[in-house]
Amino acid sequence: MTHRRTVLKGVLGFALAASVSSAALAQEALKIGLILPMTGPFASTGRQIDAAVKLFLAKEGAVHGGRKLEVILKDDAGNADATRRLAQELVVNDKVSVLAGFGLTPLAMATAQVATQAKVPQVVMAAATATITEASPYIARTSFTLPQASEPMADWAWANGIKKVFTVVTDYGPGIDAETSFANKFKAAGGTVESVRVPLRGPDFAPFLQRVSEAKPDALFVFVPSGVGAQFMKQFVERGLDKAGVKLIGPGDVVDDDILQGIGDVALGAITTHHYSAAHDSPANKAFVEAFQKANPGMRPNFMAVGGYDGMQLIAKALEATKGDANGDKLIAAMKGASWESVRGPVKIDPDTRDIIQNIYVRKTEKVGSELHNVEFATIKDVKDPVKARK
Amino acid sequence: MSVALQTFDLCKSFGGITATDHVDFTLEKGARHALIGPNGAGKTTFVNQLTGVLKPSSGCITLMGEDITKLTREARVQRGLARTFQINQLFATMTPLEMVALVTSERLGRGSQPFRALDLDAELVEQTAEILTRFRLDDMMDRTIATLPYGKQRQIEIAAAFAARPTVLLLDEPAAGVPEAERRELMQTVAELPDDVSVLLIEHDMDLVFRFATRITVLVNGRVLAEGTPEEMARDPAVRAAYLGESTHV
């Protein structure tokens, strides 16, 4: 009996010691749990953000508000159950003070409860469905929302003589967000809209594009996840839609900077509205792109990378405001209303919704030198997420 | 009526080949009946139709006066028609004990009871033990069937069929491939089957047939060539020509 008791004591003692020592460590470094899809179909999102986070630490330094930022990277492979479990483990075992990353909407949504229960700020760096920030009071976002990028497109299209639009979107949260926000705004202006949704696993766009070509719209509004954008563009051209005078418009995902070069000349002339282009004309952005490409040869930073970079910026800002206090409530309070000059232009975290307020640019895909770029030619200033703004 | 099993105008053809050709066959109650014929005569096809493995092309089959032509295999077993197989069809990973217990439990209607423990079922234990003793499997009931000698496996074939308490038992070449040393025990087992069970023996081995059967049917090319007592058959010139003559050379 006594023997067993000492064993039990030993085990408990060990567990206690372990938790004390990790608490002591936390006084020194501030741990950020970065959960990204590093494998699977959305791995490019993870790679971009991971690279941007590393770049941030290298460029801006790791110490902010007197605390050293320590990033723990976990791969959820784009699988929501894994995201949630990893978030829980990061909070419980690694005692992270901030959760960050989240490449896709379901991944961010699955973690919301963890953030709420643990009172840990969750910085969403990529996922773009409008409702995400409503899932938990601890969520702040540094990417964008699809309505935010899609509604200005409706305005631009109407103002430029487009009357009839056909929308093709991927059948999941962000796609539906893009479709409804664009269609509502465009119809309200007086235009007509026809819509079709393509399955997430759809390998061939031919049947959908055939419908478009028969409808003979003025413009085709498209949202597909960035990976399949190339295929879409090629089939768009192959079907002769560009020659038939159908303009290709949409939020910037389809002409993602990361793969634009691979899409090739078929992307020329696409008009998109988005919050970031690697060709954004500012000294800060030039330096950013240069440093990014130096650290990651062959990669061009895209809007995901900027979301990751600014996510770290936001964490650093909040930590400076709290003077190193890692309390979750204080951190999220400090994040509300934070504003800074990002490489994409001025940004601000909306104190009411914790979503990002930023400029949306209208861009045209053009050849700059030998490379394809999305060249910005108009700016709509300080756009809030329209879905939440209406509430 | 003293008929146990009967077929009326039974036919079976595969493509163009007629394997069973208008067979009318009667097995009396308590009979020791043998079905013989050269290779390819359609004996096994005939048995497979009786037991429901094959569906006849036409004709019907009755068991104790009941039409069983359309019944499933297991329904025929439940009505008292059991068989052995020419090539061993055993549960290789089971022990003889488990195999006999399985047949017994199905017969007792336990098969669909998911929460019953086998060992707490006195009736099952008693009847399983009875079969194991009768077929002299008691000292090896715990060994995996696949590891037992071939003769013993043939013995289990019969035991498993008998455990279904059949009124009609079809033995499909029970002694096929059994080495001489183990043969005697097997033949004794067959001889010791109780009188109230009607037995149809399908066999090549004439020695066994003449020692065992009181009546013989000769099947050639899917057709009944002749039927009668062993003595009659031995004398029948057609049978001798078609079959016995041939077998003496083998």
Next chain:
Amino acid sequence: MLTILFDGIAYGMVLFVLGCGLSVTMGLMNFVNLAHGAFAMLGGYVAVLAMQRLGLPFLASLPLAFLSAALVGIVLERLIYRPMYAKSHLDQVMFSIGLVFMAVAGTDWLMGSTQQFIRLPAWLQGRFEIAGIGIGRYRLFVIAICGLLAISLQWGFTRTRFGSRLRAAVDDARVARGLGIPVNRLFALTFALGCGLAGLGGALGIELMGLDPTFPLKFMIYFLIVVTVGGTSSITGPFFAAMLLGVADVVGKYLVPQVGAFIIYALMVVLLITRPHGLFARARA
């Protein structure tokens, strides 16, 4: 509508070239090779690399895709596939799924996870119209190549000595061996041919289906449908199955985009239930 039919046929043609090798391996050695798509992916990547790194023209990269996939197929067949023939279907399935996983992760590691692209020569881009039917040049090219392949395969399968031996071996390997047909070598060759065709299909399919490391998983079900519906004992079976699948998929999506990919799976299950040996299987006793 006819344009859609044309698109569906082009899609089906690629599926045929991708899947027919699988159906022969399945018929010949009764071996379930779910990793078939990995060979297709290999061909695709070889074509991409040949064009991007070596600067080869598109037409030259196609035979390269075929050869490399065939070569890898022959080596793998010798080294690791052969011991699997005697094992159960379940083991074969697990084994080949393992290979798929390795191929997916390995490709990811070597090539990155992004979609790969090729640039078609100008004469294959765009489309023209005949009698109101829009015809994509590239799709026409695919149909021509794959149609030629299908015809020559059918000819080879039915008219040559190799073909007749192959058919004998598919019917009954044991008997064929007894007749002195070198079944093992025959199979190695067929396996290589099947892999090569998959590789070619992978290269041709880049423009239609895209190419990324998850290709073998994404399209596994399509190959399987081609094989299970088409049966494993002929060239024509998988051919019509692939056509049916391609056209049904494309037309279905065109007419009722809401149900998406759902139709083809339902089709497969229904066909498997009603015709468990495949739609075009020869009756066997």
Next chain:
Amino acid sequence: MRAESFDARVRQALYANRRWHPAEIGFWILAFAAYLLFPSHLLLLNEIAILALFALSLDLILGYAGIVSLGHAAFLGMGAYAAGLLAKHVTGDPFAGLACGMAAAGLVGLLTSPLVLRGSDLTRLMVTLGVALILYELANSFGSLTGGADGLQGVMMKPVLGQFEFDIFGRTAYLYSLSVLFLLFLIARRVVHSPVGLSLRAVRDNPLRASASGVPNGRRLAAAYTLAAAYAGAAGALLAQTTQFVSLDVLDFHRSADLMLVLIIGGAGYLYGGLIGAIAFKLLQDAIASFTPQYWMFWIGLFLVLFVLGGREIIHSAVKTVAGRFARLGRGGAR
């Protein structure tokens, strides 16, 4: 005449099959003790318990009834969505959700069993795969009900037995999942050692002889398939409840493939295979994922290939040796 003592021997031999082995008791004590031993890994333990239940379900049909399936995720997903939807719209009571998940998955199992029972192994593999894919597409298409690719949000669970709130550390989750696993394991253990279990083994070993022994093969297999489906549904329900979230991933093909690997590692047909396999698989996955997060799929694939190429025998003989040691230890301790 045979002696009374032979009856007793037969009874004893039949009892031996279902007697609790000391190693089994040790296994379950360890499983519950893990709660105290690894307080910081309860989330992983919870996942192991759920995967073990899922694997137990596959073992029931693969190991005992000999039905191969590449689409077992269909039932996991069905259970998860049923339990999740019940919690979202009707009641957050965990046991109601569990029952609902089991019933829904069991129903799907019952309805699809006629499809699965016909044909060869290959047809079964394809049909099960097809059924799972169809369910995946259905769940994807009925986005208004299931949340589609975004996942089912807003699953709120009430405390277990009105007492134990699901906490962020996974304490309640692990004990709840483990208890359900243990209970369902006891039932499964009882079933496989019952006449039904015996007849399933008979059908697996030799369907021809089974029907010649009076076993209604089809009905028995359908029952087993339905039971296994309900078990997988329970695993799905546990998954939905302890993560309070359901995504399309529960229906994904890789779930079914991983599950096969679990059973291959652990060995099928003795109930513990799934449990041991689940432990090994999750630990392996966790270990590999922590040192090469990107490429763990490669290693899993390599393991699969090596297992099938011959590693399995080695592993299983190792497991047997260890189990044998345990048994001797146990017997020694009992004396």
